Amino acid sequence: RTLMSDVEVADDRHPIEAxxxxxxxVHADFRQGAAESGFGRRKLIRNTMFGAMALVPLSGVMLLGGLGPAPKTKLRHTMWAKGKRLVNMNTNQPLRPxxxxxxxxxxxxxxxxxxxDEDFQNEIAKAALMIVRLQPADIKDKRELDWxxxxxxxxxxxxxxxxxxxxxxxxxxHHVLCPCHQSTFxxxxxxxxxFGPAGHALPQLRIGVDSEGYLQALGDFEEPVGPAFWERG
Structure with a gap:
């Protein structure tokens, strides 16, 4: 800041087009070089070059294929399903209202x-749930109330x-906050x-009670959980 001048100087940009x-x-030189090389008459060389260029995209396919199997729709689903009871993570007991x-x-x-379970950490990272009891009159969103x-x-x-x-x-x-970057919902x-950098609302799980009076899921989340943008395509 001490070495640079505070005076702004504008200069016109010179044309960059030839x-x-x-x-x-340039066009004439190219046509002359092509004529002297005889490339147009050498079909074997020409076709070989075209074939090599056509195979270039396959290298990308092979590279990406080496990263492992495609997730397909696995990332879009969690362990929640219709009839699954909600179990308290602290007591490991099913929850009643x-x-x-x-x-x-x-x-x-x-x-x-x-x-x-061997895959517990991966599954709980998608299925972890938080439950709060609100006064029904305080719920503004109709779908939230219905669910x-x-x-x-x-x-x-x-x-x-x-x-x-x-x-x-x-x-x-009735706000919940993420401790990492203070996103507020x-x-x-x-x-x-x-508030905060989160770009999407938290997915809601539709719940009810079963015949024994325990809270249960009425299906899986209808949208992917977490931040992964490719799951929202």
Whole structure:
């Protein structure tokens, strides 16, 4: 800052296009070189070159293929399915509506999962759930209300920014915050983003109760969880 002048100087940019004379000479030289090489008459060389150029894209296919099998639709689905009970991650016990107190934040996973499973970490990274009980009158989003049970809403715990687990809940505002980059979501309005770098609302899981009175999922998330943009295509 001390070495550079504070005075701004504007200078006109000179034309970068070649003059008509130069372009004409380049074209003439190219035609002369092509004629002297006899390339147009040497079909074997010409066809070989065209064939080699046509095979160039295959090298990219082979390179990408070496990265492993394509995920197909695996990334779009989680362990949640219709009839899966919501299990408290702290007690490993299935949840009833009366277990979810107003103003509390409860974390859940699908029934049948165990931390001893070989693929547990990969699956819980997509299926981790947070449960909050709201007053039904406070829920602004109609779909959120329809997908809740007695004011109990279930949302993905995975932040849609870079995938950090959300763990902070403001009881008075019903906002949840990601501790990594402070993305904030409004649980009374479809968990839409109200602050921070997250680009998508948190996916909601539709819930109900089974014949024994336990909270259960009524299907999988209808959109991919987390931040992966290729899953949202």
């Amino acid at each position: 003059s008509p004379e130069v372009r004409a000479k 009366e277990d979810v107190a107003v103003g509390s934040l409860t974390f859940a996973m699908p029934d049948g999962m165990s931390e001893h 809740s049970h007695q004011g109990i809403v279930a949302y993905s715990k995975i932040c849609t920014h870079v995938g950090c687990p959300i763990s902070l809940y403001e009881q008075q505002t 409004d649980l009374t309005d479809g968990a839409r983003v109200i």
